[in-house]
Amino acid sequence: MGAVTVYLPLAVDTVVKGFTNASYQQRITITPPSPSQPIVFTGSGESNKQIGSAHFTTPSSWPDPLGYPIDVKLEYSTGGGNWNASDIFTGSCTIQAYNLTVVVSEDGIDGDWNDGVCMISWPQVG
Amino acid sequence: MATSVTLYLPLSTSIVLQSFANAAWVQRVSIRPEAVISPITFQGQGYYDTPIGQTTFTTPASSPNPKGFAVTVSVDHSRNGGQTWEPSVVDWAPCQVMYYNLYTVASEDATNNTWDDCTTYFSWSTAPKALNETRTHQESQKHSEHQERKERA
Numbered sequence: 001m002g003a004v005t006v007y008l009p010l011a012v013d014t015v016v017k018g019f020t021n022a023s024y025q026q027r028i029t030i031t032p033p034s035p036s037q038p039i040v041f042t043g044s045g046e047s048n049k050q051i052g053s054a055h056f057t058t059p060s061s062w063p064d065p066l067g068y069p070i071d072v073k074l075e076y077s078t079g080g081g082n083w084n085a086s087d088i089f090t091g092s093c094t095i096q097a098y099n100l101t102v103v104v105s106e107d108g109i110d111g112d113w114n115d116g117v118c119m120i121s122w123p124q125v126g
Numbered sequence: 127m128a129t130s131v132t133l134y135l136p137l138s139t140s141i142v143l144q145s146f147a148n149a150a151w152v153q154r155v156s157i158r159p160e161a162v163i164s165p166i167t168f169q170g171q172g173y174y175d176t177p178i179g180q181t182t183f184t185t186p187a188s189s190p191n192p193k194g195f196a197v198t199v200s201v202d203h204s205r206n207g208g209q210t211w212e213p214s215v216v217d218w219a220p221c222q223v224m225y226y227n228l229y230t231v232a233s234e235d236a237t238n239n240t241w242d243d244c245t246t247y248f249s250w251s252t253a254p255k256a257l258n259e260t261r262t263h264q265e266s267q268k269h270s271e272h273q274e275r276k277e278r279a
Contacts, residue, residue, distance in 0.1 A: 015148075015175045021251070047182050048142040048249055055174040091223035095232040098241040104226040112251035113224035121175070123148075123240035 002074060002085025006101050007067035011060040012122040018052040020045050022115035024107050025077040026086075030118070032056070032070050041118075048117065058122075074105035074116040086116060097123045127215035129201075133229050133248065134194035138187045145246045146175040151235055152204040153178065153244035154211060159197045162186050168246075169208070175245070201233035201244045214243060225253045 008014055018028040018041030028051070030039040041052025058068040075083040086105035093100050098121065105116040135141055145168040147153045155178075157166040163186075168179025185195040199218070202211040214233040221228045229248040232241045 013174075017175060048144060048180075048247075050144075050177065050180075053175060089224045091221050093219040093221040093228075093230060095217050095219045095230060096234065096241040097239055098230075098232040098245065100221065100230060102221055102223050102226070102228060104223045106224070110253065111225070112253045114226045114249070114251040117226065117249075121242065121245070123242045125239050 002088060003071055004088060004090050004103060005069050005071050006090070006103070006120055007064070007069050008058045008120075008122065009067055009124055010058050010062055012124055013055060013057050014120060014122040015053065015055045017050060017119045017121075018043075019048045019050055019117040019119070020115065021048060021112070021117070022046075022076065022107055022109070024109070024115070026051070026105070026107070026116035027075045027077065027083055028052070028116055028118045029073040029075075030054075030070055030120075031073070032068070048114075070120075072103050072118050072120070074103065074118065076105070076107035076115060089113065097125050099124055128217070129213040129215060130198055131216050131218045131231060132196055132198045133218065133231075134191065134196055135185050135229075135248065136194055136250070136252065137185050137189060139250050139252065140182060140184050142180070142182050142249045143246065144180045144249075145178050145244060147172045147178050147244055148175060148240065149173075149203065149235055149237070149243035151237070151243075152208050153214075153233070153235070154202045154204070155179070155233075155244055155246050156200050156202070157197055157246075158200075159183070160189060160191070160195055178244070197248070199231045199246060201231075201246075203235040203243065217241070225251050227252060
């Protein structure tokens with residue numbers, strides 16, 4: 001485990017944000033299909049510390065009927081430059097036109113499932 | 127559509143509160159908790175989830191409301207840089223992923239119907255007590271075994 005594919009609707013402005021609640025370093029990697037470059041957030045800290053934010057617009061057409069896929073990978077490091085896959089889970093909610101997908105991770109210390117948090121949001125009007 | 131929502135938070139819990147803007151007009155989010163905790167206001171503008179405020183508070187151990195600790199959230203927007211304010215419409219939804227809990231309040235200032243003009247997250251984690259105790263016990267056992275191995279070596 002440690003990665004999940006999230007399918008986004010086409011032609012939407014998407015914001016991705018990374019947060020941590022951990023003393024270990026957390027790394028969040030969001031990989032869109034090539035040739036788009038991966039987005040990487042790295043950091044540590046408590047109280048949902050924001051470690052990064054980025055935005056992009058999904059293409060207006062895509063061959064996969066599920067939508068535009070982005071791979072979301074969450075890892076942690078105890079030091080020494082080694083990265084380990086975290087356990088992850090995904091949830092989502094919709095409020096009117098606002099859509100939010102949340103990927104949470106656990107690095108195995110305290111079982112609170114908030115060590116790395118990736119939030120992916122987009123409005124879908126009409 | 128409502129111009130405020132009341133959420134009920136668990137007691138004795140550390141809550142992280144964060145607000146973001148996706149709007150040209152200035153957004154002002156007002157959080158009015160029950161007694162004990164002072165009102166909180168964030169204000170700002172910007173796009174792509176510009177952070178406009180963050181704080182942490184701990185809910186009290188008891189509340190007169192059986193649903194939990196009540197917080198009322200409203201959002202206003204200003205077309206003239208904060209001289210006058212108009213209420214935005216608001217709505218909310220919960221999202222629980224494992225032990226990570228998130229209440230999201232979204233608002234619309236009636237410009238583009240994106241419902242992301244100002245978004246506010248209430249987040250907290252609640253690992254079950256039994257799990258914590260089990261982990262503590264396991265960690266204690268691991269520590270003891272590690273110490274024994276060290277002593278034998």
